[in-house]
Amino acid sequence: MARQPGEIVSDLERRVGNTIAYGRIEAVDYAKARARVRTGENVTAWIPWGTARAGGDRTWHPPEIGEQVLVASPCGDLSQGCIVTTVNQSAHPAPGDKATVSRVVYQDGAVVEYDRDGHTHAMRLPASGTATVEVGAATIVTTQDGITLTCGGSSLRVTPAGVFLSGPTVGMTADAGNGSATLSGHFKMVGQLAVTGDVSATGDMLNAGQNSNHHSH
Helix, strand or coil: CCCCHHHHHHHHHHHHHHHEEEEEEEEEECCCCEEEEEECCEECCCEEECCCCECCCECCCCCCCCCEEEEECHHHCHHHCEEEEECCECCECCCCCCCCEEEEECCCCCEEEEECCCCEEEEECCCCCCEEEEECCEEEEEECCEEEEEECCEEEEEECCEEEEECCCCCCCCHHHCCCCCCCCCCCCCCCCCCCCCCCCCCCCEECCEECCCCCC
16 A cells, blocks of 8 residues: 555655664663664664774774764664764763863773873873783783883882882993992892902991901901
């Protein structure tokens, strides 16, 4: 049975209205990267969401239930739609107000941002957070308790209690061997000491608690 002109017009109006529509995330299937969106009285089928990159480079930052989004539907068919972007709302306002700042604010309080005017890249994590950078066998791990750098059998750990350096070989060179290095504090050495060059001391040289300068020939 042929549709009446009124029905055709109504269907066209519905399709045009659904071509681009605002809505809110109703449900999310993270395993399949699909979501359902409520727009007005309608709820879409499981449709994909847009992402920054989806080729050789890929990104993952999925939407959440209640997030406001914009849905584009070819021919106004919501079952063929795609979530093209998310849109700020009063409950979740924009996290910045400068054209030169790129910023991501996470729900737990973490912030990652770059300010091209100040040429500054900042990452701030909650006190319980951990930041890790891995390049092959080299790793940098930062927590509130310290910073640890490891590479094979070598490590450097910086903590409130001190700085701890370990490795098969530990070298320190100032200005390619032509500079000077100063160590201040009280030091204890376990093992042998070999010196190439003179040794100068303003205090006593002790051997087993005795002054080694007081000896006879």
